[in-house]
Amino acid sequence: MTVGVRASRAMASPDGGHSCGPDTLAADPRSAGASSVIATPFLLPLLIGVIERCHSRAGPSITDLNGRALRTAFALEDTHMNNRIAGFDGLRAIAVLMVFLQHRLFGDIGEIGHLGVWIFFALSGFLIIGILSTQRQRIEQNGSRFGAELKRFLFRRTLRIFPIYYLMLAAMCVLMRFGMASPELASGMPFHFAYLSNFWIGSVLHYWPGRYSHLWSLAIEEQFYLVFAPLLLLLAARRHLAVCAVIVVTGLVSLLAMRAAHWQEITIYTHPLSNFWLLALGGIGGLMVAGKTSRLRAWLGHSVTLFVLSLCLVGFCATEPAWSDLDNPLLFTAVSGVYGVCIAALVCSIACCRNAVVMGLLEARWLANLGRISYGFYLYHNLIPDLTRNHRAQALFGGVVPVWAHAAGIAASFAISLGLALLSWRIVEEPILRLKTRRAHADNAHSVLARTAGVTVTTRQGERSEHALTDEGTASDAARAHERGTHIAQE
Template identity: 55%
Template sequence: MNDRIRGFDGLRALAVLLVFLHHKAMAEGSGLGHLGVWIFFALSGFLITDILTSQRRYIDAGTSSFAAELKRFLYRRTLRIFPIYYLLLATLALMIAIGFAGHDVLAGVPFHFAYLSNFWIADVLHHWPGRYSHLWSLSIEEQFYLVFAPLLLAVRAKWHVPICCALCMMGIAALIGMKAVHAPAIVIYTHPLTNFWLLALGGIGGALLRRGAAFRRCVKPLPVALALVICVAMLCSVEPAWEAIASPLRFTALYVLYGASIMALVCSIASGESAALIRVLEWAPLAALGRISYGFYLYHGFIPNFTKSNRIIAMFGASGIPWWAHALSAIASFVLTLTLAKLSWRFIEEPILRLKNRRFTRKTESSEASPSALSR
């Protein structure tokens, strides 16, 4: 695959904007945030599976070893993900220590450092912890890498798609089982198995796009891409109501349809045939946001939502906060997050990426993407 897939940076930007709107634009009850995260998961599975399959082919050809390729993968992932993530957590820990942040979040810091935020949220807190909520998806990503990379590198490349299929089946079974035993919605939402399957599905989509001429013909026309956009938007609009569905099979069927639609949309864009849609996604400001979207995603939760401060609430009194104040708050949060993400990219991420690419890039490897590697 090409080093850069046209349209993917724009898709990353749209995904991170959906998450931002969910948290900052009074859209907490919507499905926007979940859609944004699932787009990232599908992108990540699509690209990471291709990278691991390419690496395994070197092992199959006898020109490399399992240890060397695993080291290569983990080294590159570490350089992409860890620096600003742990810098942020270290800053947070320091702020707690000197009294500039509440000690109510202290218990969660070890979970964040160990990439176990999803378990902290679902099994310890049992509720969303506000500005730290988005860290759950970064934990899912890291857990996926630690399981998936050794597994795919340990077996021949021809078995990678069957392994992805098996992981999808496990995820679907987990969805049915958790719903059947009335697991809390937050557990279903954040459990590794109920999210790994979408990353694996992205990997299957990438394989089908590369090897399946019939699948490529199905997803590449512009009308198909637009139909998938409409389908995903419609499913997103009704997703919050799925929690009330009693039937485990119906609940799971909707989730599978949702995930499959997202995967098909990613594949449609990757096919490069939907020129009009790709031109929109390649719009310079959108693509630029996509390139810095990891930092944007990571930092946005820690930028204040100004209309939730007690001072602002008291200012407007019983009449409530007007819509324009919420809009101004969202704009201010966006500008601050964007500025921080740009500075992070310019002075931390980009120099480290140059080091990563200089030491471990092969021409046959594709670019990488995820909620924790949202841009290359």
């Protein structure tokens, strides 16, 4: 996904609002401070390896336990409020606040909205690809069927995404019927209903349609699910890392080709091939940290690694107005690739982190609660009219709206968006998620019963063959051995 500053400005303001990002600050790599910061991530694995080796006899390390927690979260398909990965709700809240401030301040604080959207993409890839990999393992190990697993995945995604999305579109149709919505909405409504908003914006309009521009990112995620969920469920789980790597390479090559061909920035920005690679990067991170290698989790989860990654992202975000206008397509693609890797690494770092201070901040009640309703907040926030950047407000204040009025307008927009998201969560999303959780528990129970039945059939077949070939005493010994095997399988 290209990160052109002109596209980002247009996303923030359909009226052509300006962006005044900070000047690029070049750090001297020869300085001792910069050298120590750059060298720290490379020295950490060696130090952590020595510490883990010294404590290997004391039992499983906390990173081993965290890896089990990640695998459990994927296996339980991130159901409802339980079995969630600590810190992710806080990260969602930070990301949605970035997008909100970008839209409300019209780019006056840099390009933080773009960073927020990419964080959402990496988070989705981390979780969804991990879930699909677990479902594929269920096919390989437990005899489940491709069709059943694909149906389960799509059913769960539908319950999570569709209800409030289509309720919002229905409300927009009502407003449009009474002349209370912009004329652009009528031409784009078929695209919105089909989750093709990105094509409508990038290939039909070629500009950002104000209040409905944020729907493009939801279309990208849905398209990713529809294309790659069947593929990952068909291919062996051991090949999923390779598939994700191919998606990343394809995305970056496509980005390079689009820039070299001088496509419109908004077309590149909203194209699926320019965005899928970041979801795949998040998936690569999720598959790697959920594996059995504790050293990688220890390095990623270290607070110093998290701090360095955060600084890198702040630097990328602050200097984006400069590097997003690079004329060299190869250099632009390289910078975008490094930016995406840092974002995916940050997501993995939070998933592996067990630093009490960091987790205390990310798991703060207000932040975690906002992250829990972030989908609804993201969906509604851009639909709330700006209360101070309009002709009525300018006329009220004599032409120039004071800063305090702008701040009050932003606070009011936030409160309205938050209220709508809370109502949506209580009335629609939470009850549906309970249904989703009950369905998941029923599926898991059915899977356990199927495995138990399969082992029992094998036991009985073994008993019959033993009776046919040996005497009664030998057959009894074989039956007891099978019973022990059945008990272990059930556990």
